[in-house]
Amino acid sequence: MMAGKVIKYERDNIDTDVILPGTYLKLHDYDEIAKHAMEGIDPNFHARVKKGDFIVAGKNFGCGSSREHAPIALSHCGITAVLALSFARIFYRNAVDGAFLLPIEIDETAYRKISENDQLEINTQKNEIKNLTKNETYSMKPFSDIISKIIAAGGLFKYKPD
């Protein structure tokens, strides 16, 4: 069970160049990287994000480059899950294989109803998202078999293939 507050970006195609601009790719200290998270569209992000917060966004979140800096930046700011209509493939597998955060696919209803600052409680065992602020419940798309197993193991290096 995870609980936290929502930071919502009502847009599609939030790409890796805005999640962590290219000029910072030379950085490899995770806390330094985190200082520049979302700088492309939200320079204030690092100052306002709290540990346990969730990002909610539209489709194709994390498109663009393969930089693992993107999930690293978000997770080291305290983000534990990104809830989006869909994800770009490299961001998705980087988030899971590196055990940085959970990429959770939500439907249009949940995307529309969840607002900035809403308090959510996410139960990935039940595939359920509770909106405590609005007293609503939404479903999340279940993780596929391999993704569930890698998440449960704590990342790709801890996962033992069947």
Add this chain to the structure above:
Amino acid sequence: MRRILNVNITEKLLAKAGGKPSVAPGDIVFANVDKVMIHDVSGPGVIKVFDKLKKEGTVNVEKLWNPSMVWVAEDHFVPSAEKISAENVMKLSKFTKQYGIEKHFKYGMGQYGICHTLSHEEALVLPGEIYVGGDSHTNTTGALGAFACGLGHTDVAYVLLNGKIWFKVPETLYFKLNGKLPENVMAKDFILKIIGDIGNDGAAYAAMQFGGSGVSEMSVESRLTLCNMTTEAGAKNGIVEPDQKLFDYLASRGAGSYTPVYGDKDAQYDKVYEYEASELEPLVAKPYSPENIAVVRDVSGVELDKSYIGSCTGAKYEDLEAVAKILKGRKVKIRTEILPAAISIYKRAMENGLLKIFLDAGVTVGPPTCGACCGAHMGVLAKDEVCISTTNRNFPGRMGHVESQTYLSSPLVAAASAVTGKITDPRDL
């Protein structure tokens, strides 16, 4: 859909690498990997993962699975943009020495360049292979008849230690081009057209395969341009079936032996898109997305500050030849940079008189580097600066300031626009 007969090339490659008689889209395979690439961004990222594993003490990171299958490029922040970048390059040297990696293409020591360009210039990846790289545009190299796919630091670290990685077998979208591309229309225009049609996530998690008479007619370098930008449609890999043209290309670059893999004669695809080459024309992707496509003649008044001809997408030898054709005997009206994508290309451009044409036109010719394509250095854009570029992405801030603007185009359009200072169709010059 499980295909026993009529299997396409991506499925065949993944079945073979996964040790399975057949696979279907959606299956998970643990594929044996043939080649791995890291560069000055993903390399230090991988080293960081190794350090973490070492500290945890659960995984042995003293030896790589096979150092002879690994190669290292220096491209994003080289020649070292500042001291952090210089330290990253030093980390690579230490890493290759420690693990016995011989194929390290160092700047200032003969051949070096953008990782994807080296993959074909040096024939580092061969038909029938599984190739992964720590860079999203690893898809480029699928034009050599390989399964080529970009991964992040953790995944690449895993491959370096285990020689394999998991993949979900993708669905395949087949793009058939009928007929030869008209004069002044390049492979870049074709792939921009496709991305405009299917969107930034139109091929998410899928393979994009290119074929038809138009692709057979194309040079290997043009096919590389197609596969390069499959990343911009969200694809897992781009691929072209191997043919004699490819074998000749690889032979000219000293390729060793290999076993090509082909799709079955009547290979099945999850979706087929068909294009007539004669109907294609020069295009641009307007700010701020590669799917934001316009016909060049519809935006030809747009005033520009800069023309940037570089990157794995648009600075291969063929791209520079196209630019030279336009710039010969002309002068540029706006700042124009040309950065050949590898030293081998730079050298050929010098030997064949292209560099003289560029310098006579007033262009600044720079060294191979990803440079401003990823907003790193060597010509990044200021607030409100408007650039036409042969690169592959134009999201906000991609090439510099978040309020700079990048139009993506073919090398011909970027060169014609450099001459007029406005977005220009090469046919109207």
